[in-house]
Amino acid sequence: MSETPFTADLVLTGGTVVTGKTRYRADIAIKDGLIALLGKPETMPAAREIVDVSGKFLLPGAIDMHVHFREPGYTHKEDWRTGTAAAAMGGTTTVFEMPNTNPPTRSVVELRQKQEAARKAHVDFGLYGLLAEDNIDELTGLIEGGVNAFKCFMGNTFGNLPSPSTGAMLEGFEVIAPSGLRISLHAETASIMAWRQQRLMAAGRNDPLAHIAARPAIVAAEAVARAAELAEWTGARIHVLHISSEAELRPLADAKARGVEITGETCPCYLLLDTRDYARLGSVIRVNPPVREASDSEAIWNALRNGVIDMIATDHAPHTPEEKRKEIIWQADCGFPGVETQMPLMLNEVSRGRISLEHYVRISAENPAMAFGLWPAKGRIEPGAEADIAVVDMERTETIRADALHSRGKITPFEGVSVTGIPIHTLVRGRFVQRDRKLIEQTSGWGRQVTAIQRMPAPNPKHVDQTLAACLQGPVVASGASS
Numbered sequence: 001m002s003e004t005p006f007t008a009d010l011v012l013t014g015g016t017v018v019t020g021k022t023r024y025r026a027d028i029a030i031k032d033g034l035i036a037l038l039g040k041p042e043t044m045p046a047a048r049e050i051v052d053v054s055g056k057f058l059l060p061g062a063i064d065m066h067v068h069f070r071e072p073g074y075t076h077k078e079d080w081r082t083g084t085a086a087a088a089m090g091g092t093t094t095v096f097e098m099p100n101t102n103p104p105t106r107s108v109v110e111l112r113q114k115q116e117a118a119r120k121a122h123v124d125f126g127l128y129g130l131l132a133e134d135n136i137d138e139l140t141g142l143i144e145g146g147v148n149a150f151k152c153f154m155g156n157t158f159g160n161l162p163s164p165s166t167g168a169m170l171e172g173f174e175v176i177a178p179s180g181l182r183i184s185l186h187a188e189t190a191s192i193m194a195w196r197q198q199r200l201m202a203a204g205r206n207d208p209l210a211h212i213a214a215r216p217a218i219v220a221a222e223a224v225a226r227a228a229e230l231a232e233w234t235g236a237r238i239h240v241l242h243i244s245s246e247a248e249l250r251p252l253a254d255a256k257a258r259g260v261e262i263t264g265e266t267c268p269c270y271l272l273l274d275t276r277d278y279a280r281l282g283s284v285i286r287v288n289p290p291v292r293e294a295s296d297s298e299a300i301w302n303a304l305r306n307g308v309i310d311m312i313a314t315d316h317a318p319h320t321p322e323e324k325r326k327e328i329i330w331q332a333d334c335g336f337p338g339v340e341t342q343m344p345l346m347l348n349e350v351s352r353g354r355i356s357l358e359h360y361v362r363i364s365a366e367n368p369a370m371a372f373g374l375w376p377a378k379g380r381i382e383p384g385a386e387a388d389i390a391v392v393d394m395e396r397t398e399t400i401r402a403d404a405l406h407s408r409g410k411i412t413p414f415e416g417v418s419v420t421g422i423p424i425h426t427l428v429r430g431r432f433v434q435r436d437r438k439l440i441e442q443t444s445g446w447g448r449q450v451t452a453i454q455r456m457p458a459p460n461p462k463h464v465d466q467t468l469a470a471c472l473q474g475p476v477v478a479s480g481a482s483s
């Protein structure tokens with residue numbers, strides 16, 4: 001029973017493969033960017049290169065559904081080369097990039113511009129198209145033009161894109177639903193925030209905690225509940241970005257229980273920081289939605305453990321130190337870089353016993369791959385899958401320093417934090433993009449846009465006869481049958 005012999009491009013020998021369920025010792029043979037074989041050392045084919053990873057863990061590379069790479073338009077903060085370099089250094093092999101660039105990714109014209117900018121990428125990527133008040137007529141073009149998902153800013157944040165009214169959102173959901181593409185939501189309700197911020201400013205509140213006062217958790221919880229109703233009605237598939245509060249968990253869990261196709265993410269800042277850090281960090285901590293109470297962090301940890309929250313993302317949102325450090329909180333740009341520090345910060349929590357390495361693989365790779373149609377090509381280490389791998393040293397300790405980050409946003413609330421558990425190599429489709437903690441510069445351009453490998457069918461649209469498009473055709477004649 002001899003098989004056709006082949007020469008592998010690369011064999012990783014001596015490591016421990018981690019899946020969402022278990023871990024086991026196996027060598028990995030890689031050929032043409034794919035995992036060709038897993039097995040004992042003696043079963044490995046001849047290889048052009050053999051790399052010893054004894055004592056290290058082999059994780060599917062992280063898949064980060066939430067990064068802002070700023071190009072075109074804000075390249076003093078980041079560009080596609082620096083952003084994806086940061087990803088490569090952080091063990092992240094696929095990123096989905098947000099449309100609040102300048103111009104925003106609002107039609108196929110800007111989508112082509114974004115694809116052009118992304119040609120410098122070190123890692124694979126998906127591209128978000130915008131769903132806003134003023135581009136409903138562009139959505140079909142964006143779908144046909146090859147966006148991988150949509151982003152809807154229900155509330156203002158960096159870029160100040162006009163958040164859609166519930167009316168525009170409903171039509172947007174109707175148009176996108178049949179494509180099966182997921183709509184990711186910045187779930188904060190604009191009108192509540194605008195009202196409160198104006199009242200707080202008038203009262204002279206300029207301190208960092210005024211930021212939370214303007215955006216209490218009800219802002220997020222109300223938005224999640226409303227979006228879930230629209231998703232259930234239209235059959236649109238949705239994703240709640242950056243869950244920051246305990247209050248969002250109830251509408252999220254309720255919607256899941258009703259069968260709404262909804263997923264949720266949180267980010268390291270909501271797990272690891274809370275209101276006690278505002279005095280120390282000042283305006284650096286400003287992010288939308290805000291970092292909240294310790295009790296919120298605890299609830300988010302629990303939701304991550306029990307599956308109500310599906311995944312970890314970063315909301316990598318780089319700004320310069322000057323843009324972050326402001327006396328008046330309303331003037332500080334919101335967000336901070338995260339794509340390079342997510343894996344070390346979370347592996348540090350694995351080291352501390354807060355979650356298992358297997359659970360980390362589920363939330364960082366498997367679940368995002370499944371939710372956004374990348375599974376089974378990405379998100380797992382199995383024969384036939386793309387060889388996107390983070391080789392992790394769980395013994396290695398580093399200290400996070402903004403100056404050492406590959407992002408242009410050289411400021412982080414995690415400055416000086418010591419982390420144990422470091423990705424020491426990153427492979428994207430079989431090629432090292434980071435090796436021994438060094439970026440492989442020549443891999444700029446190796447990253448490519450993911451195709452919707454598994455174009456998922458839309459979940460049960462319930463009210464297709466009542467969509468705006470259907471109603472615009474003329475009156476619907478009652479059939480007599482009760483519905």
Ligand code: NCD
Nearest residue numbers: 068157158287288317334335
């Ligand atoms: C993000 C940014 O800077 O683009 N900022 C943030 O505070 N999170 C936008 C966003 O994701 O809301």
Ligand code: ZN
Nearest residue numbers: 157186241288
């Ligand atoms: Zn956001």
